[in-house]
């Protein structure tokens with residue numbers, strides 16, 4: 351007797367092998383048979399005409415706080431994700447000394463734009479101090495999907511170095527030895543990685559870069575040795591210079607190619623995989639090709655480097671009730687608290703509009719606040735900012751940008767932007783296609799995805815909740831790259847499924863999942879590929895303490911199973927919470 355049989359679907363198994371029609375039999379959370387299944391089952395899911403894949407493994411998220419108050423993780427659950435890896439980019443919430451929450455929240459709010467009040471009020475501070483205690487706390491909870499944690503350099507440095515953590519100086523030998531020991535304990539307890547941020551632009555609300563940004567090689571090498579001693583785990587990094595120079599900020603402290611060499615040394619010496627974010631950037635639009643070539647060379651010499659690439663542009667959203675160009679104008683700030691309908695009515699008045707357009711920005715008191723960074727960006731970004739309308743197009747031609755539309759209408763682009771934000775009764779959403787869209791198309795992404803060393807991800811789910819909404823990336827891999835792309839070649843379904851299932855699973859040692867084979871966990875999606883659709887994002891005010899966030903569901907997921915239990919039925923949460931903390935099954939150390 352099977353618990354569940356998924357019948358007659360087109361199975362693309364996540365290994366990269368060609369798909370074919372098969373039934374899948376599930377018992378006790380595990381795939382026990384694949385083929386033509388005749389035996390009885392408690393439950394049959396009819397997958398005739400549907401695509402059957404492993405559940406998506408989303409290896410770049412920031413749910414570290416949210417997992418303590420939210421068991422649904424709707425944004426990712428609605429996109430077929432069955433495992434998330436959190437703790438990326440050097441920011442996280444363990445270890446944390448008693449009374450240390452404030453520094454970590456300041457950092458998380460500044461870097462990842464998760465409202466600090468939500469983190470203060472939503473999280474049960476005091477329930478853990480060490481990283482193993484954090485995982486033990488999470489072990490008492492359950493979710494709609496599995497979650498994996500990484501120990502973050504920012505938290506680790508604060509814990510060991512206190513106030514000195516934010517200085518540019520490296521750790522002392524003693525500091526480094528303590529960090530190594532704590533990293534070892536974290537990995538032994540089940541951390542799938544250690545993460546570090548090396549770009550200057552990732553700043554706390556108080557305006558300093560993530561502790562560890564300037565860490566010298568000795569400090570990282572000591573931590574890597576600790577990770578190896580603990581059994582091995584992934585070193586995750588956002589490298590210096592990986593998003594280019596940010597206007598008005600001091601220059602980056604290392605070149606991207608010297609970062610690759612550093613990662614290769616750390617990887618080879620300690621036998622650890624290193625995964626790092628890679629983009630096409632404005633300052634050097636072809637540098638990513640040199641990065642991929644350097645990675646290929648280093649991997650040929652025994653390193654294990656995995657550039658993590660996005661399947662679409664790096665995006666920034668703008669909307670009236672989120673962030674926008676006019677949010678720090680004094681007249682706007684006086685009206686900002688009004689309910690949306692009254693706000694829109696006020697903003698339509700000629701004298702209000704004239705005042706806002708004529709005013710200068712009032713700086714936000716916290717130097718690292720997004721309110722100080724984003725208004726200027728929104729102005730610069732107009733030639734690459736587009737209306738988000740149904741059906742969504744993530745690869746539009748440049749003549750559709752707000753700047754191009756304003757020019758054709760012979761209007762001032764900023765005044766045009768003002769009116770745009772009031773469209774749809776103030777619900778209009780604009781999307782800036784930044785990194786990866788320098789050529790005005792996604793050809794660079796396609797080449798990056800085809801590279802055998804890359805892994806895809808970078809949804810940043812759970813973070814930047816008021817201006818980035820990329821939790822749909824796993825869905826986009828199918829809708830755009832497999833099915834819809836019209837401005838260039840598409841990509842094979844087998845490749846795209848493998849890139850977001852077995853590839854990240856193997857990288858993080860989660861080898862019990864990521865493919866549909868007998869003996870693997872039954873983490874499975876049944877998808878109506880023909881009708882799979884990403885919806886326009888909308889703003890919600892449902893975080894603890896009334897915090898807001900964008901959510902963007904997708905439709906067309908007929909069923910999602912996590913550990914054999916159905917968590918989604920036709921795009922709806924079933925209420926089941928089979929998700930637990932996922933720890934590496936195989937040690938990731940390779941030498």
Ligand SMILES: [Zn+2]
Nearest residue numbers: 412438439810
């Ligand atoms: Zn991140």
